[in-house]
Amino acid sequence: MLYAATLQVKVTYSSWQRVTITCITTCTLSNPNPTYIWYKNGQRLDERTSPQYKYSVYTNSKDSYSCAVKGHEDLHSPAVCVQGQSCNRVTYTKRRICVLKGSTVDISCTYVGYYSTTSSFWFRSDKSTPEDLTRDPGYAGRVKCTGTYRGPFTLRITDLREEDSAEYRFTFKTHNIEWGHSFPGTTLSVTGLQVKVTPAAEGQKTLTCSTTCTLTDNPTYIWYKNGQNVQGVSSPMYSISSEDADSYFCAVKGHLSSPTVYKPKNPSVSVSPSGEIVEGSSVTLTCSSDANPPVQSYTWWYKKNGGDYQSMTGPQHVFSHIQSSDSGEYYCESQNEMGTDRSGTINMDVKYKPKNPSVSVSPSGEIVEGSSVTLTCSSDANPPVDKYTWYKKNVTSPKASGQSYSITNIISEDRGEYYCEAENKYGRLNSSSVFVDVLYGPRNTSVSVSPSGEIVEGSSVTLSCSSDANPPVDKYTWYFQNETFLNGCGQMYNISNFKSVDSGHYHCEAWNRRGSRNSTALMIILPVKQTSVLTAAVGIIVVVLVLILCLSGLMWFRKKASISTSDTRDTSENVQGDSSPVYENVSSMSTASTAAQTAATVDQDDVHYARVHFSHSKNQEVPLYSTVQLCKPQKQDVQYDAVKFNLPSAATRPTAAQAAEEDFSEIYSRVNKPRRPEHNKPRTKKT
Structure with a gap:
């Protein structure tokens, strides 16, 4: 590292008219070939590189010279005169000054002008244009300049502030020269006191009353605990217990005190944006705390939905896409070198539209036709669902509203899939469908x-x-x-x-x-063949004709017998027997189903019945039924022919022996025939 004391200008007389000035150093430079900068009367000359670290001037010059190494221009050598001590120059009393904030500082220098001085003033080097500090509004009432030619010329600044830290330079003018503005001046550092906390031995920590720079004066330190002076301590260091949570500050006698150091207090949590937190939005939690020294670390503790507490670090926690599962209790802890404190707990409530809606059926077992059934819709939502609507699948219009839907006296038509729609202010969602199966007998x-x-x-x-x-x-x-x-x-x-x-x-x-x-x-009914039908019909007709002839003969004989025996017979026997039905079914071959023709009540065939009653003995009663069915395309008319033979009167009745030989029978004849137009329909004939 290069210090100002290591650079100086050496003057060597080379002839009676010229001298050589050399920039030399008492230590070895890190750069073996540095670039040198020369100043004449405070004005910067052209750069000269190695080995031109020498400069030749006239011996009668009234100027002063100094040098510096490029990159370290603030560390130039003291100015020297070429001839004796009579030359233009400015010499600063101190090149660096460090003082406490709020104190007063004196920055002084001596200057020599070979010719009469026309003006002089102090200015800040960081200003683009040199400006007399006594006219700077930022220093109004705080700056005062004192001094005379060839004597110390002093700049006094009172009530120092940290922003007063700067390099201050002095300039003057004569009729021939103007002392250069680029010539380095005095650097002022304004610092405040602060307490640093560092761990010491186990169970101890050390408080140090420090500044950003080394104070120029030799100060005396004073310590305060919770605002009270700690007696007997005057050093800049003070040891306390690591568990000590008290507040401390230090001071320098005659000057302002340091800020108080203390553990974090009153930490708080803020949520951004404020208002309701909606699922899917971005939310930021920020932990802030009053602490000195500043908070070193933040720890977040949270308990989501009643679970265990977990931790995360950082002064902020960002939920880029917050979920309902992030709802819960949150608080933060702030920690610095003096201790730890925690914030109050906030409850973060994440709002969201209905999710996971489902339908339950009561009773849960089999649903029988005629019973009552209740469907209930449930859904997770925040805020809770405020509207339920019921639908039946493949039916456009809603069935009902409300969290429950009851069907009393359920019927098979109610069978189907049902679902509900849950809705709150943030949206709506349909449940999956549930099948309601209604059981009933055949x-x-x-x-x-x-x-x-x-x-x-x-x-x-x-x-x-x-x-x-x-x-x-x-x-x-x-x-x-x-x-x-x-x-x-x-x-x-x-x-x-x-x-x-x-x-x-x-x-x-x-x-x-x-x-x-x-x-x-x-x-x-199994249909019979057509030949059987014709044979049966012919047989019936023959039987009927034979019976008619027999009956006629019998009647003639009975009449004759009754006349011859009327005087001798008082009683006669008249026997009429019961009949046992005998059925014959005859059907012609047709294109329609035989079973359908027989069983149907519509388009029924015409039926013809012929009934004949005979008087006969009980053991010879033989009723005969004949049914004939013919092929027809339409419904047939029904005709009945009834023939009845009455017994003769008592006077003409045959004897018991004759009666025993008589056959008294009932004959039914049924003929099915095709329907004809009305004018061709045969009339019913009774015999």
């Missing part, structure tokens, strides 16, 4: 037959049972002529070889765990 049970056309003897016939049920039907029972099939089970029943004995009424019963329901009966 209904609309019916039987269908396959093939649907004409059934041929020996063919395969399949009966199918269908029913609407929830849960689906799990058991089917088949019935024939209202009797349960022993081997009838399953949704379908197959008759692989259909015979006439299989003709009749069929129905099914559908079962699930909610109940059962019977279908309507389906009648299936």
Whole structure:
């Protein structure tokens, strides 16, 4: 390091008219080839580089010279005269001065002007244009200049401030020269007292009353604890316990005291921006505290949503995209060399729109048709949800509003997916849908037959049972002529070889765990061949004709017998027997289903019945029913022919032996024939 004392100018006479001045140093420079700067009467000359550290001048010069090394211009050598001590020069009493803030300082110098001085003043070197300090508003009332030519010329500044720290220079003018403004002057440092805290031995810390520079004077120190003078301590250092949380300051006798040092106090937390905190926004927490020395570290403690306290560091904590999970209690701790203190706790409440809405169903078990069901919507939101709306999937209009939606006497049409919409001032969100399944027993049970056309003897016939049920039907029972099939089970029943004995009424019963329901009966009849129908018809006609002839003969014989026996017989026997029906079903081949033609009540074939009553003995009663069905496209008219034979009167009744031989029978004849137009329709004829 280069000090001012190491540079000086040496004058050597080289001839009677010229002298040589040399810039020399008493130590080795770090740069072996430095650049030298020469000053003449305080004016900076052109730079001269090594080895031109020498300068030649006339011996009769009245000027003064000094030198410096480039880069250290403030550390120039003292000015020297070329000839004796009679030359233009300024010599400062002190090149550096360090004083306390609020005190008074004297900056002085001596100057010599070879010619009469016309003006002189002090100025600050950091000003762009030299300005007399006595005219500077910043020094008004605080600056005073004293001194005479060739005597000390002094600048006094009172009530020093830290901003008074600067380099002060003196300049003067004569008729021939102006002392240069670039010539270094006196550097003034204004410092305040401050207490530094450093750890010492274990359990101890040291307080030091310090300044930013070394005071020019030899001060006497005074210590104060909590505002009270500590007796017997006059050194700049004072040791205290590391747990000591008292406040301290120091002073220099006759001068202002240092600021008080103390641990952080009244730390506080601020939130930016103020107002409501909305999820997704940027939020900054700032911890501030009054402390001296300044806070060395900040520690944040937070407890999110009731969890354990955790920590983070720094005077600020930024949530660039704050979440609802960041809600909780926060406080900070401030620490400096004197101790630690904590702030009060703030509760950070993050607002957000509804999230995770869900639907619950009560009762939670199976829902049976006719019962009552309540749907409840719940959602996490801050502030809480203030509006709930209920929807059924694939239905545009809302079903209801409110947190709960009740369906009393629920029916199968209420079955479906339901969801709710939760809304607060920050937004809305739909829940996932929940399926409401309404259970009910079988209904609309019916039987269908396959093939649907004409059934041929020996063919395969399949009966199918269908029913609407929830849960689906799990058991089917088949019935024939209202009797349960022993081997009838399953949704379908197959008759692989259909015979006439299989003709009749069929129905099914559908079962699930909610109940059962019977279908309507389906009648299936196996049609007979056309030749059989014609044969039966011819046979019936022949029988009818024979019976008519027989009856006519019998009546003639009975009449004759009654006349011959009227005197001798008082009583007669008249026996009319009950009949047992005998059915014959004859159907022609048609394109429609035989079963449908027989069972349907609409488009029913015309039916013709012929009934004949005979008197006969009980053991010979034979009622005969004949049914003939013909192919037709439309509904047929029904005609009845009834023939009745009455018994003769008592006078003409045959004997018991004759009566025993008589046959009294009922004959029904049914003929199905195609419908004809009204004017061709045959009339009903009674015989």
